Amino acid sequence: MIKVVKFGGSSVASAKQFEKIKGIIEADPTRQLIVSSACGKTAKEDHKVTDLLYLTHAHLQYGVPADHIFDQIVAKYERIKTNLGLDLDLTDQFAQIQAQMAAGCTVDYLVSRGEYLTSMLLAEYLGAEFVDAREVIAFDYSGEVNMEKSATQFAARVPKGKRVVIPGFYGALPNGSIRIMTRGGSDVSGAILAALSGADVYENWTDVSGILVTDPRIVDNPKRVDYITYAELRELSYMGANVLHDETILPLADQQIPINIRNTNDPDNPGTMIMKDCSEQDEKNAPDYITGISGKKGFSLITCAKVHMSSEVGAVRKVLTVFERYGVSIELVPAGVDNITVVVETKQIEDHRYEIIAELKEELRLDSIRVMDNVALIAIVGRGMSQKPGISGKFFAEFGAHDINIRIINQSADEVDIIVGVDNTDFEKAISCIYDRFVLRADD
Numbered sequence: 001m002i003k004v005v006k007f008g009g010s011s012v013a014s015a016k017q018f019e020k021i022k023g024i025i026e027a028d029p030t031r032q033l034i035v036s037s038a039c040g041k042t043a044k045e046d047h048k049v050t051d052l053l054y055l056t057h058a059h060l061q062y063g064v065p066a067d068h069i070f071d072q073i074v075a076k077y078e079r080i081k082t083n084l085g086l087d088l089d090l091t092d093q094f095a096q097i098q099a100q101m102a103a104g105c106t107v108d109y110l111v112s113r114g115e116y117l118t119s120m121l122l123a124e125y126l127g128a129e130f131v132d133a134r135e136v137i138a139f140d141y142s143g144e145v146n147m148e149k150s151a152t153q154f155a156a157r158v159p160k161g162k163r164v165v166i167p168g169f170y171g172a173l174p175n176g177s178i179r180i181m182t183r184g185g186s187d188v189s190g191a192i193l194a195a196l197s198g199a200d201v202y203e204n205w206t207d208v209s210g211i212l213v214t215d216p217r218i219v220d221n222p223k224r225v226d227y228i229t230y231a232e233l234r235e236l237s238y239m240g241a242n243v244l245h246d247e248t249i250l251p252l253a254d255q256q257i258p259i260n261i262r263n264t265n266d267p268d269n270p271g272t273m274i275m276k277d278c279s280e281q282d283e284k285n286a287p288d289y290i291t292g293i294s295g296k297k298g299f300s301l302i303t304c305a306k307v308h309m310s311s312e313v314g315a316v317r318k319v320l321t322v323f324e325r326y327g328v329s330i331e332l333v334p335a336g337v338d339n340i341t342v343v344v345e346t347k348q349i350e351d352h353r354y355e356i357i358a359e360l361k362e363e364l365r366l367d368s369i370r371v372m373d374n375v376a377l378i379a380i381v382g383r384g385m386s387q388k389p390g391i392s393g394k395f396f397a398e399f400g401a402h403d404i405n406i407r408i409i410n411q412s413a414d415e416v417d418i419i420v421g422v423d424n425t426d427f428e429k430a431i432s433c434i435y436d437r438f439v440l441r442a443d444d
């Protein structure tokens, strides 16, 4: 049995959290491959080390002194080290980073030092071997992880049968320079290492007892989900459930390695199991109607209207080509008889909004075009939904009763998710109302 265990920023935020990790690791000898994020916040007013490092780099880029920020980072690590009673001398490490800063280091290098230093401390504290992610995770120049090269490096560099700590969030390009992932990427590092080691399970330790039906910052104390499929989780995390990076599933899918989300602050809680297929569990216990609800604000609806548009051959292609030209990725394309609506993230069209509108108008000879900003998308996800007829109707009734205007609605063909667009200002109210109607009063 091999378990890869990833500890998120909240789990390594303080010496107290390190002590909890020690308990978790020592409770199970199969927890051998440990992946660590950078120290997160100890309190609301505190800052994540990763954020401080980004801020340091931004100061340096504009020639503004950043010593006062870097000193906060040094103080955080020194405090953890002292409170844990460790002898590890980090002076050389800090000096090396400062020398690189003075020499104009890349943002990737500087930001990666959060995971690097945290993992060094954790390895020392656990009596484990530290292996630098730079020597294991290989990126191509395209920014994709090269799994084949990473597998060769993993075999050469990571000892078997020993406890090892590897920093998450970064790897190296073919020339050896550091490449970081997108925010929250330590989840993906853990998944890659689980795939490379052929792990039986990937444990992802955080500050909540699993995947919750919805964001606990919106709904008070939401229900925990016991089992969730890869597909459901991917929808939820892509649509904003940031408990897990939306690409975490990808390296695990081939080997069907399950993910177990666990709480460092409540280690006895079994958390959530995320699996390729939950049918065995569903046979014992029918899945809930709705597995999860997540969402994001900041979308725009661009509605192109023209009589008989839906029957015009090539109309959708022409619309999409305009967006492609500007490198804009499209979320949804709901259509009516005389119109096609394109849903995009507002920030993606900000720089070229007027050019895009002009080209759509001209190339499709539109009767009219309308842009609506400040739209939030909410995904309601559930493998149990396909069994229940009339869900969309219930949404309309519930939203109507709460004065929430539905701007768009889209159901996937496999009936695993329904996406609704509402005004940004109705976002939290809509999520609370879906939770109340479909989770708390599911049987009504």
Ligand SMILES: Nc1ncnc2c1ncn2[C@@H]1O[C@H](COP(=O)(O)OP(=O)(O)O)[C@@H](O)[C@H]1O
Binding pocket: 007, 008, 009, 010, 011, 037, 040, 184, 205, 206, 207, 208, 210, 211, 212, 213, 214, 215, 216, 217, 240, 241, 242, 243, 244, 292
């Ligand atoms: N559906 C959800 N289930 C659980 N947590 C969620 C959900 N949506 C948002 N979150 C938030 O995700 C947080 C955990 O993710 P993150 O802050 O990245 O943790 P870590 O520091 O462990 O990586 C939780 O504290 C919670 O506020």
Ligand SMILES: N[C@@H](CC(=O)OP(=O)(O)O)C(=O)O
Binding pocket: 007, 008, 009, 010, 037, 038, 040, 048, 050, 051, 114, 168, 169, 182, 183, 184, 185, 186, 187
């Ligand atoms: N430290 C990085 C990577 C990461 O995965 O962090 P966390 O596990 O705290 O979400 C970030 O803040 O983006």
